[in-house]
Amino acid sequence: AQSVAQPEDQVNVAEGNPLTVKCTYSVSGNPYLFWYVQYPNRGLQFLLKYITGDNLVKGSYGFEAEFNKSQTSFHLKKPSALVSDSALYFCAVRGPNQAGTALIFGKGTTLSVSS
Amino acid sequence: GAVVSQHPSWVICKSGTSVKIECRSLDFQATTMFWYRQFPKQSLMLMATSNEGSKATYEQGVEKDKFLINHASLTLSTLTVTSAHPEDSSFYICSAGGRSDTQYFGPGTRLTVL
Numbered sequence: 001a002q003s004v005a006q007p008e009d010q011v012n013v014a015e016g017n018p019l020t021v022k023c024t025y026s027v028s029g030n031p032y033l034f035w036y037v038q039y040p041n042r043g044l045q046f047l048l049k050y051i052t053g054d055n056l057v058k059g060s061y062g063f064e065a066e067f068n069k070s071q072t073s074f075h076l077k078k079p080s081a082l083v084s085d086s087a088l089y090f091c092a093v094r095g096p097n098q099a100g101t102a103l104i105f106g107k108g109t110t111l112s113v114s115s
Numbered sequence: 116g117a118v119v120s121q122h123p124s125w126v127i128c129k130s131g132t133s134v135k136i137e138c139r140s141l142d143f144q145a146t147t148m149f150w151y152r153q154f155p156k157q158s159l160m161l162m163a164t165s166n167e168g169s170k171a172t173y174e175q176g177v178e179k180d181k182f183l184i185n186h187a188s189l190t191l192s193t194l195t196v197t198s199a200h201p202e203d204s205s206f207y208i209c210s211a212g213g214r215s216d217t218q219y220f221g222p223g224t225r226l227t228v229l
Binding site for chain 2: 036044045046049051092101105106107108110
């Protein structure tokens with residue numbers, strides 16, 4: 001069965017410091033991996049995805065994520081956090097050859113960036 | 116990225132009434148749309164998969180007679196919560212992706228049932 005784990009309920013970081021939001025996955029075959037961000041009372045905004053190619057994926061708002069097949073991880077990173085990055089972050093996965101199927105989401109990680 | 120809209124953004128209704136939520140893909144055709152429910156500070160729970168021109172596929176535990184889904188065109192899916200009760204109060208979110216690998220999400224609808 002496919003699954004996604006976000007081991008941290010909350011990540012706290014000071015503005016200007018680097019941030020990492022962790023995600024590990026379990027899927028048969030090569031995974032399609034996604035990160036979304038959600039601000040209060042809003043829908044999810046797409047940040048980035050990994051389908052194939054370079055393991056380091058760059059996305060919106062300065063975020064990037066690194067696909068690590070051996071560790072089955074897809075951690076979200078940003079070199080310098082902003083207060084405005086504070087939000088709820090979701091990692092999601094689906095298996096290959098599953099176009100048109102729903103994504104499987106992690107439970108979410110709340111990122112809090114202090115000034 | 117692609118744009119998905121939802122209407123209304125919030126609704127308050129009395130117990131026993133029905134509420135319709137619309138999900139539209141504004142700049143692409145969506146052969147498949149998904150409906151999710153989200154409780155406060157929790158992840159998204161997939162309710163059903165809506166396929167254009169065919170019946171929706173519901174996840175286990177989701178009452179299809181209570182949550183009616185219609186996907187009449189490639190740009191519109193509707194979710195009707197029938198005979199709503201307070202326990203149906205939640206944040207409902209739709210997503211669509213067409214032929215893309217990426218799912219784009221609507222802004223969500225906050226339903227409050229009194």
